[in-house]
Amino acid sequence: MSKTGIALLLGLLAGPGTVSAYTFIYDNGTRNPAGRTTGAVTFTLTFRRPAALIGDPFAAARSAFATWDALTTANITFTDGGQVADDSVGRDGVNKLTFNSTTNINFPQGAVALTTIFFTGGNIIEADIAFNPNPPQSLSVTGASGTADIESIALHEIGHFMGLDHSGLLSACMYPFGNIGNTFKRTLTLDDQIAMSVRYPAVNFSATTGGVVPELSLGDSGIPGRGAQAVALGATDGIVVASALGDDEIQDGVDAIPRLEGLPPGSYKLYFEAMDGPVDTNSFDTNFPGKPFSLPVTRFFDPAAILADSGINDPAQAPNFVVQAGVISTNVVDNHVPTRSTLNITTLNGSVLPVYVLQGASTNLTLTGASFSTSGTLLITGSGVTLSNTTITTTQITTTATVASGATAGPRTILFIGQVNNIQQSSALSGGFVVQAPAALATTTTVAAQSGSGGEAAPTTSSSDGGGKNQSNCCVATVLLGDRTSPGMMTLYAFRNDWLRPSEAGFSVEKTYYGHVSPMARKLASSQALKALGRHILLQAAVQPLQTVQSSASPSQDLAANF
Amino acid sequence: MRIFCALSLALLGVVTPPLAVASSLIYYSLEKLAKDSEVILVGRCTGCQASWNEGRTLITTEITFQVSRYVKGFLGPQVTIRQLGGRVGNDAMSVSGMPEFQPSGEVVLFLGRDQSGGYQVVGMTQGRYQVLSDPDTGEKLVRAPEIAEEELVHTGKTRSASESAAVPGGHLTLDGFCARIQKYLEQEKP
Numbered sequence: 031m032s033k034t035g036i037a038l039l040l041g042l043l044a045g046p047g048t049v050s051a052y053t054f055i056y057d058n059g060t061r062n063p064a065g066r067t068t069g070a071v072t073f074t075l076t077f078r079r080p081a082a083l084i085g086d087p088f089a090a091a092r093s094a095f096a097t098w099d100a101l102t103t104a105n106i107t108f109t110d111g112g113q114v115a116d117d118s119v120g121r122d123g124v125n126k127l128t129f130n131s132t133t134n135i136n137f138p139q140g141a142v143a144l145t146t147i148f149f150t151g152g153n154i155i156e157a158d159i160a161f162n163p164n165p166p167q168s169l170s171v172t173g174a175s176g177t178a179d180i181e182s183i184a185l186h187e188i189g190h191f192m193g194l195d196h197s198g199l200l201s202a203c204m205y206p207f208g209n210i211g212n213t214f215k216r217t218l219t220l221d222d223q224i225a226m227s228v229r230y231p232a233v234n235f236s237a238t239t240g241g242v243v244p245e246l247s248l249g250d251s252g253i254p255g256r257g258a259q260a261v262a263l264g265a266t267d268g269i270v271v272a273s274a275l276g277d278d279e280i281q282d283g284v285d286a287i288p289r290l291e292g293l294p295p296g297s298y299k300l301y302f303e304a305m306d307g308p309v310d311t312n313s314f315d316t317n318f319p320g321k322p323f324s325l326p327v328t329r330f331f332d333p334a335a336i337l338a339d340s341g342i343n344d345p346a347q348a349p350n351f352v353v354q355a356g357v358i359s360t361n362v363v364d365n366h367v368p369t370r371s372t373l374n375i376t377t378l379n380g381s382v383l384p385v386y387v388l389q390g391a392s393t394n395l396t397l398t399g400a401s402f403s404t405s406g407t408l409l410i411t412g413s414g415v416t417l418s419n420t421t422i423t424t425t426q427i428t429t430t431a432t433v434a435s436g437a438t439a440g441p442r443t444i445l446f447i448g449q450v451n452n453i454q455q456s457s458a459l460s461g462g463f464v465v466q467a468p469a470a471l472a473t474t475t476t477v478a479a480q481s482g483s484g485g486e487a488a489p490t491t492s493s494s495d496g497g498g499k500n501q502s503n504c505c506v507a508t509v510l511l512g513d514r515t516s517p518g519m520m521t522l523y524a525f526r527n528d529w530l531r532p533s534e535a536g537f538s539v540e541k542t543y544y545g546h547v548s549p550m551a552r553k554l555a556s557s558q559a560l561k562a563l564g565r566h567i568l569l570q571a572a573v574q575p576l577q578t579v580q581s582s583a584s585p586s587q588d589l590a591a592n593f
Numbered sequence: 594m595r596i597f598c599a600l601s602l603a604l605l606g607v608v609t610p611p612l613a614v615a616s617s618l619i620y621y622s623l624e625k626l627a628k629d630s631e632v633i634l635v636g637r638c639t640g641c642q643a644s645w646n647e648g649r650t651l652i653t654t655e656i657t658f659q660v661s662r663y664v665k666g667f668l669g670p671q672v673t674i675r676q677l678g679g680r681v682g683n684d685a686m687s688v689s690g691m692p693e694f695q696p697s698g699e700v701v702l703f704l705g706r707d708q709s710g711g712y713q714v715v716g717m718t719q720g721r722y723q724v725l726s727d728p729d730t731g732e733k734l735v736r737a738p739e740i741a742e743e744e745l746v747h748t749g750k751t752r753s754a755s756e757s758a759a760v761p762g763g764h765l766t767l768d769g770f771c772a773r774i775q776k777y778l779e780q781e782k783p
């Protein structure tokens with residue numbers, strides 16, 4: 031093959047398809063939430079891809095950065111710094127995402143991905159995201175059955191990369207356990223959005239949102255509600271908006287007074303939930319180092335409560351709390367002394383992951399846990415979800431949940447209320463039941479289809495030429511061949527990964543390509559005639575010869591040697 | 594209290610234990626932990642020592658445990674694990690999901706080998722169960738919310754939350770916890 035032919039191929043191939051409770055991480059030196067001094071961050075991907083993965087993991091990673099970048103309430107901007115060869119993780123001045131990080135780190139058993147963060151004086155000076163090249167869970171770029179979706183994982187890790195810790199809401203992207211077999215967590219929930227926006231507020235964010243610092247005085251104890259999360263529900267629709275965790279004296283010397291900030295103005299019902307499973311304080315080690323304690327009670331917040339009250343467990347009886355723009359209400363204290371709850375829901379359908387149900391559909395739920403009273407009540411917050419055929423034993427509840435077609439979409443809380451030892455108690459799975467609008471599901475399917483089936487849509491992404499909000503670039507070959515996993519594209523990718531990238535020359539050419547191809551791709555995407563012509567040339571000149579070569583040769587260095 | 598601990602560590606010349614936040618993990622039930630771990634032990638953390646690697650690009654921490662009991666496997670009276678993250682001077686490296694250990698804190702640890710052949714905690718924080726002490730009886734307890742009601746110890750059942758906040762619900766005694774692990778391991782035997 032001539033050098034001219036190789037150069038043409040490189041131009042077409044090198045882009046990988048440039049498609050592109052709440053809590054904060056604490057620095058245990060300064061005792062402050064750690065964050066970056068600026069929300070403008072350049073990220074870099076490394077070249078090597080997960081073994082045996084079909085599709086484009088780099089596009090998935092870029093898409094995750096773009097999702098955070100598009101958040102208008104947060105002052106964050108990700109710039110795509112292109113790709114580098116060095117897979118090593120650590121402090122080298124580069125904020126990196128790598129799929130092949132075993133060059134210098136050893137993953138503990140069970141970790142799919144992790145984020146390393148360097149602090150100095152409470153400031154994050156660098157972070158790297160490392161996917162386990164030998165993951166305990168199969169990965170995909172489609173969220174196919176039995177796999178974890180790379181884009182969803184990347185979205186979660188980018189939250190850490192910017193200083194967010196986990197959320198105790200099952201529905202949140204920052205929940206510690208990822209979904210399997212779907213792409214629902216490619217979308218940021220309100221909780222995730224608020225967390226990032228509180229950390230890096232856009233202009234006017236604080237002025238247009240409000241909050242509350244709900245304080246459980248637990249009377250005489252001096253042991254406030256350490257380790258519980260406070261959750262804000264929409265007062266009428268029962269949708270979980272945000273959660274915050276008590277900070278365990280790290281930030282302000284006072285235990286467990288969660289700050290629910292960044293709430294859109296409106297009416298809310300607030301409750302405290304014990305972090306007693308599925309998420310517990312073990313998942314928040316920087317907030318609760320060595321203290322596996324949690325407020326042992328779940329109940330609604332009632333500033334009017336008096337000591338003799340038994341506490342409010344039923345959202346229908348809970349008072350509304352009005353949040354006003356620009357106002358954070360403090361010194362809001364519930365003085366009731368609750369009795370410790372033994373009632374506890376710990377798993378949902380044998381797992382710790384949320385259930386997603388379409389409007390108009392129904393599903394069976396099985397909850398396990400402890401101290402379920404057989405005369406208790408199971409409910410899902412808000413209206414529009416009815417439960418039937420409910421059976422309760424002391425350790426298991428089964429029911430069928432039916433979602434009305436007009437039910438408000440969004441995450442809700444599964445709540446069980448029962449009498450234990452003659453005292454009313456409750457337990458919640460916050461964000462455990464997510465009502466999906468068909469449109470939302472269709473959007474998710476479309477995203478998956480971009481990498482899994484045909485279609486001419488030019489995938490959008492940030493790229494090396496900026497990465498600013500609302501930018502759209504594309505790869506020439508992807509535009510011409512349409513789908514990133516079409517046979518033609520897979521042939522080109524195989525060439526790039528197996529033959530081209532092993533050479534340093536290939537790396538540098540690929541990097542150069544980024545800087546020049548986007549305008550060409552946009553031009554092609556705008557014209558059907560140009561696309562048809564380009565597709566013909568590409569298939570004749572590149573794909574078919576490559577298919578012949580690939581089927582008759584092992585991936586030696588023959589082609590790369592032409593450099 | 595935390596300030597006291599930090600000062601004590603400084604005086605002892607012990608580096609603060611590793612920072613930790615979490616990452617994308619698979620979920621380990623107690624049963625899965627028991628079966629997937631190579632070694633399960635009860636021990637006390639006796640020291641944490643963080644250091645830079647040779648190129649000063651990574652901080653790792655060695656954590657040593659004095660072992661009082663093995664439930665599975667055997668590694669001798671002292672066990673040292675090495676994990677990513679830690680603090681050296683003003684520099685700190687936090688690694689999502691790594692468990693943090695308090696010197697003298699008693700824990701049940703589920704260990705597995707990483708690709709270097711060294712041991713790490715399985716499932717990151719999931720494989721570390723802290724041993725609590727009942728404030729009234731001194732009995733050792735381990736949190737186990739997923740265990741069925743009838744087996745659990747409900748310490749302070751009639752006490753208010755404020756009085757029993759140090760011992761939340763859903764615990765097994767340490768002996769009961771170890772017996773439960775044994776039961777899972779028995780199920781594995783042919």
Ligand SMILES: [Zn+2]
Binds near residue numbers: 206615
């Ligand atoms: Zn995480």
